[in-house]
Amino acid sequence: MDEQLLTRLNNFTTRHTSHHRPIALVTSGGTAADLEVNAVRFLDNFSTGLRGACAVEQFLKRGYAVIHLKRVGSVSPFGRLVENQVGEGGGRLGFESIGELFDCGEDGGIDLDGDFGFNRTKSGQAKSADPWLYSTESNATNSVDEIYSTSKSKKTYGELSLNPRLTHSRVLQSTVRSYNNILQQGLMITITFRTVDDYLQKLQVCCEAINTAGSLGLIYLAAAVSDFYIPRDKKAVHKIQSRDYGLKKTDSRNTAQVVAADNTLTIILYPVPKVMSTLRDEWCPNAFVISFKLETDSTILRQKAVMAMQRYGVHLVIGNELKTRYEKVFILSRSGAGNNDDESNNKECENELPDGFSVIEITSASSTATHSSSKVDALEDATVEYIVRQHFYYISTKVDATQPNMSSVELFAQTTAEAEKNHQARLHASYRKLQKEKLKSRMFELVWNIGGSALGVAISYGLARMLQQRQQIS
Incomplete structure (x- = not known):
């Protein structure tokens, strides 16, 4: 594991714990299962990481510091809001949405093939299909067009500039400000993964780092982890051939992939190791x-x-069905674990549960936010709000099994005091390291100066001797 990553994580968790700030580890996106060591083909799932990205924003909004363990290329918090503003319906930039970024002129482009990229007004005049481009109709009443009509007319041919509709967008400005504040305060670390092995390895490191926070730590496992994969010693080293060409093979290992005589491929998948018990018992037992x-x-x-x-002793389980996963979820918990009696639980669901468990259904309508850009945001806002309440109840009642006589308040104070001590120790260690590097740099500079001076003296002496010898010869 990268030592630099370990240092970053440990510094991050100790610093925020010493300031009594709760820390959330949020995982998002799906894991890939490579079929070869030198991977060309792999198994994947449809997870985009949207729910995890929304959750990161919600936890940050509620004062948490966040470690975001995300799939490479999956949806990013804050970045998704910019994409939704700039991109098309799916939030991705396409050819037709380039005008959302730049003012491409009144015509919106060149008609390369009939009505390509255009629709027509009633007068038959070409009009850009991109809604962000300026209207070409003479009777346009859009206020933004009117406001910037003067600046638009002053543009020289071929000049590009950011579209004012974006630069003056309240959503974009608010998003950029929030992200800037988070960076300045150091409230978020992003760590990426791609494969199952990579995810499990980095999950362990993140959990062990967040264990410093004790009950202040929260693990939000929203990543879609593969159920099956191929262990490294069972993978083909090189690309699996589509048929048996009779070629000489350099890999003699017994792999999990077999190409039959009729050119069909049989793949043996192995269950992914379950780490939840280890996570709860060893990596971060108090989170x-x-x-x-x-x-x-x-x-x-x-x-x-x-x-x-x-089986695993997790504190909450968030269940969602495939078709309604962005509309509603149900949260399973143990009865009496901070649940409010006035919350409207789904009685039909509770009747199907064993004794000691309770369930609450949360929908996008449960959100108390004044505005949400989508149902997903509203649902995640309500979900995280409920989770934060449960987490703070857990903090207030957590008792260390090894010290049963210590109250939750005393345990919390001890945890933050230890974190403060470790944080100060790390700061002193960093300071000493910096001082040593400065001293080392000065020593090198001094050696170079002395060496340079000595070399200059030697060269001067040598030149003087040569001149003297030439004078004596002449």
């Missing part, structure tokens, strides 16, 4: 852990949620 379950059958979903809580 508040939330896991996710996604199914297509609601009955199986509730049963697996109960099994996860019974």
